[in-house]
Structures are given as structure tokens and as C-alpha cells.
Amino acid sequence: MPKPRFTVLGAGSIGCHLGGHLVAAGHDVAFIGRSAAMNVLRERGLTLSTSVRPPVHLTPDQLTLATGPEAAAGADYVLVTVKTAGTEAAAKDLAAHLAPGAVVVSFQNGLHNPATLRAALHGHTVLAGMVPYNVVQSEPGTVHQGMPGRLMTEPNDMLSAAFREAGLAIEARTDMSQVQHAKLLMNLNNAINALSGLPLRDQLGQRAYRRCLALCQREALAVYRAAGVTPARLGPAAPGVTPYVLGLPDALFRRVAAASLRIDAHARSSMWEDLQRGRPTEIDSLQGEIVAIATAHEQSAPANARLVALVHEAESTPRTWPGPELYAELCAAR
Ligand SMILES: NC(=O)C1=CN([C@@H]2O[C@H](COP(=O)(O)OP(=O)(O)OC[C@H]3O[C@@H](n4cnc5c(N)ncnc54)[C@H](OP(=O)(O)O)[C@@H]3O)[C@@H](O)[C@H]2O)C=CC1
Numbered sequence: 001m002p003k004p005r006f007t008v009l010g011a012g013s014i015g016c017h018l019g020g021h022l023v024a025a026g027h028d029v030a031f032i033g034r035s036a037a038m039n040v041l042r043e044r045g046l047t048l049s050t051s052v053r054p055p056v057h058l059t060p061d062q063l064t065l066a067t068g069p070e071a072a073a074g075a076d077y078v079l080v081t082v083k084t085a086g087t088e089a090a091a092k093d094l095a096a097h098l099a100p101g102a103v104v105v106s107f108q109n110g111l112h113n114p115a116t117l118r119a120a121l122h123g124h125t126v127l128a129g130m131v132p133y134n135v136v137q138s139e140p141g142t143v144h145q146g147m148p149g150r151l152m153t154e155p156n157d158m159l160s161a162a163f164r165e166a167g168l169a170i171e172a173r174t175d176m177s178q179v180q181h182a183k184l185l186m187n188l189n190n191a192i193n194a195l196s197g198l199p200l201r202d203q204l205g206q207r208a209y210r211r212c213l214a215l216c217q218r219e220a221l222a223v224y225r226a227a228g229v230t231p232a233r234l235g236p237a238a239p240g241v242t243p244y245v246l247g248l249p250d251a252l253f254r255r256v257a258a259a260s261l262r263i264d265a266h267a268r269s270s271m272w273e274d275l276q277r278g279r280p281t282e283i284d285s286l287q288g289e290i291v292a293i294a295t296a297h298e299q300s301a302p303a304n305a306r307l308v309a310l311v312h313e314a315e316s317t318p319r320t321w322p323g324p325e326l327y328a329e330l331c332a333a334r
């Protein structure tokens, strides 16, 4: 059987990580990204690193690099890895170039990206996907995976086979909406991590920050209940138990939740990366989504709403928040 051809639309941290592993396994992958990012890859190639395996380096001549959507024309699969704010534009761009039968897979955070893509790409299959682990651009041309994890997508055998061949664990799920709601609970930490200015491991090691996350998750679980949503169980603890575990004192938390602290010392949330680079964040589709669901069900989610405001403030005026101060700020909003 011929190998499927891939295009990555949005060659940043996740796009280069997924596409790079596919290239390393011998797949044909076209990367579409901004010209500055593509120039870095053209000069340096792409390095895929983790703290558990030696890095894999792809030379520039192994990479097919483009800046426009026409590079998606030959693809059997298009992996969409732009930030949420870029999905609608990406979908419009793709609509003009996709080959008949091409399958589009959203590997983005948030709840609505697959629907946005489906609305623009009539006649194409659009699959929801989920990346549970952290990837940062640790230096130009290097994407670093900071924790282990298994990708999830709606079922598609050829896609799963290609990722497995590329050494990336993947699970086919028929409950991707519940998976996305569960991932959103995890992503409520993105804002807290970004405002802390700390690597994820240090931030999650501090009870005050974990209590901020527990507040956000409790509100989210209450609005999910009101909306009739049951999030999937993705980790060792059921979603309803996690806020309790997060609130434990540090020493006890380290014992009970050792697995969730098995994070590389450098890993940080994708929102931290946005703030660092002076880019708009995804806060409106993370905490903002909880606030929107709450409003639709005549509830409130004040800690989440406060974080939306704080992150927007930090987008224009960067500042970091010590844990106790952030926790007091969120409590005061309730
Ligand atoms: N990084 C992580 O650890 C994780 C991220 N995710 C999710 O994955 C998605 C991607 O995140 P991430 O990889 O961190 O994001 P990045 O910002 O690193 O990568 C996206 C890249 O795509 C570029 N881009 C946007 N629109 C276009 C376009 N139309 N054509 C070409 N290039 C484009 C962006 O440029 P520009 O900035 O100029 O728009 C950016 O360079 C997000 O939804 C994120 O929440 C999920 C799990 C983990």
C-alpha cells in the first residue's frame, strides 16, 4: 500500500513535532509555516528532542517547506496545528486547495476547531485530534517534547498506522468531544502556568498555583454538569477527583500525583510561549470557553473570568504572579 502524503498547516511546536516524526519515518510531509520560521528550518534543519531519547536531526534537504496553502494540494492528510485564532483563516485557505478525499485532522486545543474546519471544508472528512503532552521550541529549529503521552484522534486506520510507524503512540477514540472537554480541564492550567513565569514542574509543585487550577476546574466541572457534558477520564484520577488532589499539601501531592510531575524541567505551557513571544494567547478558547458555557447556562465562573482578564492584561503588559497572590486574586473574584 502506498504511504499517505501529509501536509502540516501551522509549522510551529506541535506541527514540527508531528510532521518531523513522520518525516523521520520516511513519510512525505510538506510543512506550511510563516516565512521566518521556514527560513530557520531551511538553514538549520529540524531537531526533535526529548529528555529520554537521543535527539533526531532532520537536515534541510529532508524537509519540504512552504509558506502558502497551495502546498496542501497533494496531501492525503492535512494536520492543522495553528493556534485557535488562526483556524478560520487556515480553513478558508485550505478550501481552495485540498484534493478530493483529503482528510483534515485538527490537533489543536479548545472545543470548536474541528467544527470551524468542517464548516469551511464541505465534502472533506475532518477529524478531531488531541495532543496530551507539551512541546516547546527550545531553540530555533528544535522542538522539545517535555512529557510522555498518547495522541488521540477519531478513528482512522491509515493515520494511526503512520503515527505508530513514526514512533508516536496514538489511540483511536469515538468520544472525542468528551476527550476535548477533559483536555480543556487540563488546559485551564495554561493561563496559570503562563502567569507564573515558571516551568510547569515548578509551578505545579507549588500548592498555591495548584489551588488556582482547582478553583478553575471546580467551576468548569459545575458548568459541564449544567451543560450535560461528561468529560472523559484521561489520567489516573477521574476529572471530578482532580481538584481535590490538586489542593493537597505539596509533600502529599508529590506522593499521590508523582506521575503528573514527571515533566521535563524545561516544559512550559503553550500559552507561556505566546506571552514570551508577544503573541495573542488562546485564553478566550480555554478559560473563556468555560465562561461562555457558564453564561449559556445562567451560571458564573468568576475565577475563570478573572484569569481571562489577567491574561489579556499580560498580553499587553507582561507581569508574573506569585502563587499566593494569584490565588488571593481568584478568590477575591468569587
Ligand atoms: N505546544 C504545546 O505543547 C501544545 C499545543 N497544543 C495546541 O496545538 C495548537 C498549536 O500550538 P503550537 O504548536 O504550540 O503553536 P505555534 O504557535 O508554535 O505554531 C503554530 C504556527 O503556525 C503558524 N501559522 C498560523 N496560521 C498560519 C497559516 N495560515 N499559514 C502558515 N502558518 C501559520 C503560526 O504563526 P503565527 O504565530 O505568526 O500565527 C505559528 O508559527 C494550539 O491549539 C495549541 O493549544 C496542544 C497540546 C500541546
Ligand SMILES: CC(C)(CO)C(=O)C(=O)O
Residues within 6 Å of the ligand: 109, 131, 132, 133, 134, 135, 186, 187, 190, 268, 269, 270, 271
Ligand atoms: C500539554 C499542555 C496541557 C500543557 O503544556 C498543553 O496542552 C499546552 O501547553 O497547550
